[in-house]
Amino acid sequence: MYHLRLLFPYIYRYRHRMIAGLLVAAFGAAVSALSPLVLRLAVDSLADGTIEPHRLLWFGDALIGLAVIDGGMKFVQRMLIAVTSYRIENDLRADLFDRLLSFDQMFYQQNYTGDLMARLTNDLSAVRQFLGPGLNGAATAVLTFLAATVLMMLVDPLLALIVVLLLPMVTIVFVAIGGRMRQAFHRVQNQFGVLSTRAQENFAGIRTVKAFAQEEAEIAVFTADNERYRKLNLHYVLLSGTLWPAMTLCLGLITALILLVGGQQVAAGTLTIGELVQFNAYLALLAFPMIILGWMVNLFQQATASLERLNDILRYQPMISSPSTPRLPPGYGSIEFRKVGVRANHSDQWLLRDLSFQVPAGKVLAVVGATGAGKTTLVNLLGRVRDPDEGQVLIDGIDVRELELAALRRMIGYVPQESFLFSMPLRENIGFGVATVDPARLDHVIEMSRLSNDLDQFPDGIDTMVGERGVTLSGGQKQRVAIARALIRDPRILILDDALSSVDTHTAAQILAGLRAEMNGRTTIIIAQRIATVRDADQIIVLDDGQIVERGSHQELLARNGRYAAMYRRELLAAELEREE
């Protein structure tokens, strides 16, 4: 119930449509309750035999007229309530996405992509169903029921009581069976999970299964799981198989009772035959709305469960956000790390420890070290992908946590280790981080990243679509697009996180030479596996297990004959082996 409150502001936004929809529904209900009355008048006049044949047309016309008005009302009602439910869904989806955009990596590590997507589609859809068909149906049902009750009471209180008291039985049956169905369905889904996990594990581990000749044993286990699934499923299907017959039975029994009681009254002369027909018509009119009411209970339960899941997103407070009184960075681009420590999530393990260094504005820092040494973690602190657990990261002498987040990030051009491109044209991918793309600047960065070498290979040049619906770029091409995307922002700080790993040595050298000209005045951090990439840096640090083990220039480090020098020798050896083809 609590979670329903989440919807109030959205409903309030569309209150005029909603209220209008309910008014129209009320009017429509009253109109539709009139047609059994017309039927009664027609039948009674026929029973008397007093009617002129041509006057029969009037009754027909009245029925058609009522259906036209009722249809018009139902149309307007749907266009108001159902359409509003889609609008609310749309608004909610936009707000949820907005929240997602502001969440930090911590959130994305804790939540699976598939689960988040399910919330923005399936859960929203459950809420929408409750607001649209649910409310729509419930309004129609309750109002029609009320209108019909009044009209029935006027005709015959006893018969009216039979209908009014017994009809809700249909709703109760629906809710009762529906509740058990939901439980059964839950069990079916659990077993389904077991079954697909079993198949998943088997297919993924098929090498092991085959290596140990376990196929028959696996089939036996799968068959047993399958048998359990079959039984649970059958139980569920049989429950749902009772639903319609049971409701048909309920409705039929009420009809039979009306036939007995009403029929006897007609025979005794206290009721007209038309009135009996009228009651029969009300039963037909109310049957569906009563079922809808039961369905509504289900929808409501699903919607509250879904709203709870949506609330998780709406109420999550990201750890990393702009400070309440942010400072603007002066914009020189000097970097300082002061005794920085970073822990792995929820553990005592240090990813970075006691890290201190300075990069004056405009200088180049290179970071080398084995996989898992903490290189990416280090650069992640600059753009506040995460915050340090100890110490400070300062840009132009200000702690990054005091800076306005957007302004901080605007200073940085980041080329991530895994070049992530979006399914959009190359031009938009490159211009992703700038408001407007200056054509001259675009040409310049394409040249700089040596993307120019490949441009004529793409079917539509710079307007070629990237991704599933377009061309698949090679690793090196992707990296170069990512470099161009960072450069076009003309950032004060450029971060290259192993950004040339898939680019061939020759092109990498070209790009580096070009960057060197551009690096003038731009603070640059290069992470690389290849010494060739980092040798010209002003300062090189060697990371091991989150700590700096060596630092200095290329020449200084070679002279130390330590880890860096060993890496260098191995690189030369590998190049030699490579040549021996």
Place this chain on the structure above:
Amino acid sequence: MVHHANDDTILGKAYDGRLVRRLAKYVMPYWRQFSVAILLLIGAILSDLLPPLLLQRAIDGPIRAGAVDGVWPYFVAFVSTLLINFVFRYSHSYFINSVGQQVMKDLRVAIFRHVQYLSLSFFNRNPVGRLITRITNDVDALNEFLTQGVVMIVADLLTLVGIIVVMFVLNWRLALISLATLPVLVLIVSIYQRFMRATYRLVRQRLARINAFLSEQISGILVTQLFNAEERSRMAFARLSDDYMQANIRSVLIFAIFIPSVNLLAAIGTAALLWGGGNGVLAGWASLGMLVAFIQYLERAFQPIRNLAERYTVLQSAMASAERIFAVLDTEAEVRDPVHPRSLPTPVRGEIELRNVVFGYHPNEPVLRGINLHIPAGQSVAIVGATGAGKSSLVGLLARFYDVQEGSITLDGIDIRELKQAELRRHIAAVPQDPVCFSGTIASNIRLHNDAISDEQVRAAAEMVGAHRFIERLPGGYNHEVRERGANLSIGQRQLLAFARVIAFNPEVLLILDEATSSVDTETEALIQTALTRLMRGRTSIIIAHRLSTIRHVDRIVVLHKGRVVEDGTHDELLARRGYYYRLYQLQFAGMTG
């Protein structure tokens, strides 16, 4: 319908005789239950026809005649009809769904069994997710086809025919008046269906776009944030979401027109009955009860026509699923057992010989280009080489996950292609690169589902590889629950379990893909080393080595380069030669000795 089914390629066929005949084979074992279900359905349809008729008889009989007690028999008949109908409907549901669920189970097991014996190349081509879909969604679609599709189409037609027959028997003039509206209904439904199908496709397309966008945005959220592109994403998402909403609103509009139109048609039908039937009552060729009964029959005739349109979609998706399922069932294993398999001479010694072996995953890109290698029984051999030299392909061939393109591989002098795969793999076990764990218990991960391996053997195996100590410390010991993919075990622990599994199965020949894992602590690393040494003792072992210490423990080292054996000898011999191995050793291992 079968003949011009091919024209309808975009929407897909709704009926394909060949597929339906193949499906029918799976229903055949349950033909008795299936026939009972059909008979019950006919009973239900027939009993459904009675209530309006009883109403007519009651009105025209005792009610109009003023016989108060005369209403009772009709009441009793009415209630009995209802109860009988309920029993018919429920038992029909019971029988048809029992058959449906059985057939689904049989199909799932058939697919699983078939896939189980397909070659590894099949698994390389088909992502796991796709195979799961075959077993789940596609099979479910076939169930819909069986329980909702064919049977219910027949039921709808029967209901319609039944109502029409009853109408004509009762009063042909009123029947003609009633039937006048039905062609209009067919028209309305088919127009509605055409619009709705197009709109639903639009809705699905646009939802798919939202999903694709969301998935991409969530994966690339960091780029969006670091490049200050939140506003851009927000706008793009708003556009997609809005498109989706518009498509949905279109479906609301179509529905909002359709429902009142059908209701209006029903009103017109009733009006026509009132007018025509009213005249009949006045003229004496119809009774009041008949008029009431016809109004009810007309209402009941509407439902089957509305249903028929929806069933079409069920048929379509079922045919598409059947096509996909049979495609899997028609895939033949590339590695097959021989028709007349030979057996290995006992005891199996484990002598292996490769003669001029050529192999590649694609015909024109050989990975192994003529390997000759003789490994005497009991020898341990390390295969080394740069990435792409063909090391893991060699292991795949020895376990016969793939077949050689040229040359032969023999075990104790018998070509492995002449053996049953099951027999071969009882004697040659491969320990995969990524230690695989299954959900279950520690014990079930060691013995898999082979009940012939006793608890003692499981324990002995664990002790032998040094896994016993960590297992003891786990809550529940050997019954400790292992979660999916062994997520609650460390890589080192999983590796030890994989070793214990090998010991428990006790093969004569071992193939080990030994991956140096950076995330294993030194203590576990030492354990794994000891385990490996024990594993190799007394067995022919072929190990793809990534650890220096492993290489030092083997009898012999074979160096692969670009699919050929370039050097062969002991560690010391090869180092002394100062050739390819010497440099490879410098490159891969020198830094690790510390």
